Amino acid sequence: MTETTETTETRAFSIPLPRDVGAVNWLGMWELYMKEVRRFGKVATQTVGAPMVTTLLFLIIFTFAFDRPPVAGVPFNDFLVPGLIMMSIVQNAFANTSSSILVAKVQGNIVDVLMPPLSAVELTVAWTMGAVSRGLIVGLSAAIAMSFFADMHLHNAFFIIYHALMGAIFMACLGIIGAVWADKFDHMAAVTNFVITPLTFLSGTFYTIDRLPEGLRFICNYNPFFYAIDGFRYGFLGQESTQTYVGLAVTGLTALTALSVTYLMLKSGYKLKA
Numbered sequence: 063m064t065e066t067t068e069t070t071e072t073r074a075f076s077i078p079l080p081r082d083v084g085a086v087n088w089l090g091m092w093e094l095y096m097k098e099v100r101r102f103g104k105v106a107t108q109t110v111g112a113p114m115v116t117t118l119l120f121l122i123i124f125t126f127a128f129d130r131p132p133v134a135g136v137p138f139n140d141f142l143v144p145g146l147i148m149m150s151i152v153q154n155a156f157a158n159t160s161s162s163i164l165v166a167k168v169q170g171n172i173v174d175v176l177m178p179p180l181s182a183v184e185l186t187v188a189w190t191m192g193a194v195s196r197g198l199i200v201g202l203s204a205a206i207a208m209s210f211f212a213d214m215h216l217h218n219a220f221f222i223i224y225h226a227l228m229g230a231i232f233m234a235c236l237g238i239i240g241a242v243w244a245d246k247f248d249h250m251a252a253v254t255n256f257v258i259t260p261l262t263f264l265s266g267t268f269y270t271i272d273r274l275p276e277g278l279r280f281i282c283n284y285n286p287f288f289y290a291i292d293g294f295r296y297g298f299l300g301q302e303s304t305q306t307y308v309g310l311a312v313t314g315l316t317a318l319t320a321l322s323v324t325y326l327m328l329k330s331g332y333k334l335k336a
Contacts, residue, residue: 098192144295145267155197159237182329193234221297228313229290235320
């Protein structure tokens with residue numbers, strides 16, 4: 063009787079006790095962030111190298127194939143560089159979260175992320191920051207590559223950093239929202255082809271919006287990508303198509319709104335836990 067009691071007590075003590083992660087699961091959030099970084103880092107040729115080459119090709123083709131006059135008093139290729147950098151940042155931030163979550167859903171291993179004690183806030187921050195990291199790395203790589211073909215100006219570093227971060231956060235959250243909503247890759251492709259690509263190309267990347275017809279110019283005024291690229295370009299060249307404080311407010315509010323929608327969607331468990 064005594065041996066049985068001792069054996070039972072020994073087994074009870076061998077069972078690991080629940081771990082108190084505290085008010086914020088910093089370790090879990092960090093590990094999920096690093097998971098996202100390792101995921102795109104293992105295929106850096108595809109996730110970083112290929113977008114950098116594509117961006118560089120845009121610059122080369124537009125610079126040498128089209129005889130474009132100076133824009134806003136600067137050579138056209140110098141005007142083009144900030145827009146191309148910003149476009150590479152936002153597109154890759156979106157691609158990171160959208161592909162990571164959708165692939166996990168399709169393969170059925172999304173449960174590996176949902177089962178650990180991670181709150182909706184922690185999931186939002188980790189996934190978003192992983193995508194922001196990829197976007198900024200691609201943008202920096204593209205900037206270094208394009209510096210050999212165009213002059214890199216610096217007017218205001220704050221505007222460069224602020225709009226790069228806000229644009230990347232906004233697009234990373236859109237990637238999460240789209241991937242959670244999508245049930246298959248065709249759904250995600252539709253979002254990319256009919257929403258993301260038109261908005262990024264109609265954002266003043268390759269031109270100033272005063273060259274557009276009135277109808278398209280009206281669309282640009284309600285396009286958050288336009289304000290992100292316009293403010294980002296202001297940081298390099300010191301010229302903008304709209305008031306700088308308007309761009310700061312719009313990009314900040316769109317990023318905050320996207321973060322809020324992402325949090326509410328993850329908290330509700332929409333198409334993840336329900």
